[in-house]
Amino acid sequence: MFESTVLYSILAVAVTVVICFLISTLLPGIERKYIHARIQQRIGPPVTSPGIMAPIKFLYKKNIKPSSPVPGLYKILPIVCFLVVLCLLIALTPYAFAIPALASLVAVVGLLKVEEICYVLMGALSKSIMSVRMPFPDRVKGAAHLNTTRSFIEDISARRSLRMITYGSFPMYLALFAPVTQARSIFLQDIVAYQQAHGPFLFTVAGGIAAIVFFIGYMIILNEYPFSIIKAKCDVIEGPYMEYASKYRSIVFITRGFLMFTLGVLFSVLFIGIPPTIFSPTILINIFVVLVFVFMMGIFSAFTPVFTNRQLLPTIIGATLLGILAIVLGLL
Amino acid sequence: MGIKSFSRARAIHVMLVYTGGCNGCDIEIVNSILSPRFDAEQYKVFLTWNPREADVLVVTGPVTHLNRKPLEAIYEAIPEPKLVVAAGSCALMGGVYKNIHGDIPSEEIEGPVENIIPVAAKVPGCAVRPQDVLAGVVTLLPTLLDAD
């Protein structure tokens, strides 16, 4: 009996993850075609192009040895990122509730942290052609400061992701812990059970505020404009991803859509109390929440410029204070 | 049509390298991709600034002396299969800067682009029209799709 339950659970998780993954590949296309292009009054790319066709195309490109001091590690990092997101999604399915170590907020936070640390490593290990290595005679007689240390643009990006780890992701983690104040437990199972008994946390005052904070944190974690300082086009071009080519770039592309989906599901688990499972029609609510998040993010990013520290700090401090307010309200 | 060709036809990443010249072609090309009037993205052509991501390298300008090595380096950085579109009369034959001397060679101009990297398609015009650039990238499609 026990074996069959385990087998059934594994099968259910696998099917759910595959379905979620397939839907997640559409998300970048939806954002680009239906939101950005619509706002910019143009036709835009086909929905399948950015999220599905581009990764498949990259799979068929020949790989090049990335210009990096540790090419092996650099190549592994996107795979680690993908596996982290995969684990996160598995942790959110109701079948994982049987493993308390995985299906708890501590695990969720830990997995997201791994993701962020990967960005730092990627940035530190990438040495692209676009800055220092560009063959240009700029250190010549008469040039200023010939003896300074030279820094790649990805190094700036790595330093910025480090900064994002220290304070940028506060709003996200505060919002994650807001539901705990109601359910009095860090296990997803209890949070879901509490909300199914007492109604969604989203529709309380504390929940509403925490949802706003979660949205800001969502955009920061996804490095979308305006918070995309680690891959701002106007200085660091693509930041940590500069050197990925062929299948590694394809994984980078896929991971982004998958992370968008997973964070949306995380919201629906923590704030509405609906874990994703393919054997229940409630998965439609999960998908709906994901789409709402993608739409909101698309609209927000289409109308904002990239922030520098001058705007970023107040925004993050504001969001953090809101998050604390939500937690305090929840505790009262 | 296999999945390889199918996917390649639906996502073409274009990188633009500008190697001297008068800036006119360059602005027309960026314009053709950024302006909602032409909107290259509807033809599945995406602009990128990272050589590792690019499939098609659009080169404009006559390749001045200081631009030769950066151009070669960027071409090297693009993973196979890659194709080069030379856009504008400067990229095609050195333009007025190379040819106005008659037979006396110019020391400033290393171009045309063909002398430095293999060129797959040539888009004439001074300056190129956005429509022509899009047509040039699209004519490359059969070559790009069949490459391994």
Next chain:
Amino acid sequence: MEEKVPRSNIIETEIPLGTVHPAALEPYRVRLFVEDEIVQEAEITIGVNHRGIERIMEGLPVEKGNALTEKICGICSNSHVWNSCRTAEIGLDIEIPERARYIRVIMGELERLHSHFLYLAHGCETVAHETFSMRVFYLREIVMELLAMIGGNRVQYGCPIIGGVRPRCDLDEAKLLRLKTDMDKIEEGLTGFADRFLADSILISRITGVGVLPTKQAIRLAVTGPTLRATGVARDLRTTMYEYDDFDFNVVTQPDGDVKSNLLMRVLESFESIKIIRQAIANIPEGKVVNRDWEMFDTDMIESYIEVPRGTLYHSYYLESGRIRHCIIRTPSMANIAAMQYACIGDHITDAQLSIVQCDPCFTCTDRAIEIIRR
């Protein structure tokens, strides 16, 4: 505000950007010397585009030389031909028909519109506001089509020739009507954009106080054009040019010299350009467009200064049996490079490219042999 000085003593690292970079459409190398992401000094290396135009022009027949000046720059191509023809006209005492003068002004102002729109779009693109950038590009397309209608090409129009304008660039009733209706369209679109732009508090807070160029420093660095006017100095060569005698327009200035002032400066100046074009359409006289009745003779050095979209443009040459000798061209960006290097001091790296873009660089124009004479 105090003058900005580079603080070389606290530089930690150097970040070189270019020659290919998304925020800089043209090839140039900029080395940013930073202390914890704050730029303390910047060095811009040009010369990447050097094609030796003056060297090529040496000894060319003056008509051919004029055509070649158009290839100096793809943005202000008309201004270069205009000023080159003007130089010859000054030297050879050629009278230009009234109608040709009006058409030259219309072309000049249309070019100012397209250059300013390009600036706005590029500025918005550099702060990563893709939506605004696209909206400006959409407006710019109207101007580009007008230019193509008059000149026959979208970038190199070849409109002025010695003695007037090329006969194919003559404006008939239908073209004037289209100019008139399109001016209304542009004005409407630009007004809408400006309102939306100023109402966007996120964007305004992002660009206010970034890349400030103090007035005193701007004057000391001999900055020209809209970049100077955005620091509060009302200096516009158009007020002294005889071509603009019949036109009524204001010299727009902005107080702060930061990115916001610069962007607004371009918007407001575009409205003035629209005003000038409307006056030209209303009052355009009948008659010939080109005066072929002139003779070539040898001259001393001829100099001509005009106001182009980016500032003051200088052309000079000698004429010797119909050929150009010792041509010197000084473009506005030449003077503004120093401003770019100073404007980004004290700003974040993300704003450094923006501070360079705000001075409206055109390094293709600028790349030529430079001799710095210290006095």
